[in-house]
Amino acid sequence: LAERATHTKVKARLRVPLRDGGWEKPRRARLADVDGDLVDAFCINPPDRIALGPLDPPSRALLLACGATEGLNPKSVRGCLKGEGLKPGAAARLALARYVALSVAAEPRLRHEWGLDKLSWVPNQSGTLNKATALLWPDDLAQALLGDVPERLPAQELVLGLPEDAAPTLGFKRAAELTISEAAAFVNTRVASPELLDWLESGLQ
Numbered sequence: 001l002a003e004r005a006t007h008t009k010v011k012a013r014l015r016v017p018l019r020d021g022g023w024e025k026p027r028r029a030r031l032a033d034v035d036g037d038l039v040d041a042f043c044i045n046p047p048d049r050i051a052l053g054p055l056d057p058p059s060r061a062l063l064l065a066c067g068a069t070e071g072l073n074p075k076s077v078r079g080c081l082k083g084e085g086l087k088p089g090a091a092a093r094l095a096l097a098r099y100v101a102l103s104v105a106a107e108p109r110l111r112h113e114w115g116l117d118k119l120s121w122v123p124n125q126s127g128t129l130n131k132a133t134a135l136l137w138p139d140d141l142a143q144a145l146l147g148d149v150p151e152r153l154p155a156q157e158l159v160l161g162l163p164e165d166a167a168p169t170l171g172f173k174r175a176a177e178l179t180i181s182e183a184a185a186f187v188n189t190r191v192a193s194p195e196l197l198d199w200l201e202s203g204l205q
Contacts, residue, residue: 010062010066011027011065011066011067014026014066016029016050016051016052016063016068017050017051017052018048018049018050018051019048019049019050019051020048020049024048025066025067026050026063026066026067026068027066027067027068028047028048028067029047029048029049029050029068029069030046030047030048030049030050030068030069030070030071030072031049031050031055031060031063031064031068031069038096038098038099038102039071039072039099041087041091041092041095042080042086042087042092042093042095042096042099043076043080043085043086043087044085044086044087045085047069047072050063050068071099071103074110074113074114077099077100077103077114078114078115080096081096081100081114081115081116081121082119090123090127093123093129094123094155094157094158096121097121097122097123097155097158098157098158100114100116100121101158101159101162101166101170102162104116104169104170105162105163105166105169105170108169111169111170111171116132116170116171117131117132117133117171118131119131122135122154122155122158123154123155123158124150124151124152124153124154124155125150125151125153125154125155125156126150126151127155128151130154131171132154132170132171132172133171133172133173134152135152135153135154135172135173136152136172136173136174136175136178137154137159137164137167137172137173137174137175138153138154138156138159139164139167139174139175139176141175141176142174142175145175154172
């Protein structure tokens with residue numbers, strides 16, 4: 001399709017309406033990202049967004065063939081993860097993390113391409129940034145064991161609506177997979193919940 005769009009000069013001639021006004025070539029604009037306006041919420045200078053309603057698959061494929069992008073390019077995402085081009089504040093950090101989580105859940109290869117295992121990109125429920133591997137996926141068991149340790153769980157808004165199998169894809173630990181020593185490390189010096197104490201005792205039997 002991309003070759004045909006170039007051969008018929010559609011790619012060179014096509015202009016699309018932008019949300020902020022005006023018209024531009026698709027290669028200089030972006031389609032709606034994976035979750036509405038997340039890019040606008042965290043990126044200082046996002047690419048202009050194409051002002052078209054819901055698109056059928058052929059129309060979306062044509063715009064992509066003509067150079068439009070979905071969300072940000074990899075270089076911009078990596079820059080925002082390092083704080084370059086990122087809006088200030090916790091809300092922007094959370095929007096970036098949500099964007100990254102949704103993108104990686106859809107395309108697992110991005111976890112490696114964006115170098116996520118080396119970065120503290122996940123806000124916990126106290127607002128502090130952590131590596132995903134330092135946090136527990138907030139399933140029922142994790143909530144029961146560590147519900148009073150919010151710094152060990154990712155922000156609820158981050159994982160909202162994501163499937164359970166997204167946990168290993170993003171790098172989160174699962175409570176059911178913890179060893180006794182790992183569970184104790186997650187609690188650290190805080191008073192353990194009765195549920196956690198029962199779980200630890202069962203593991204020793």
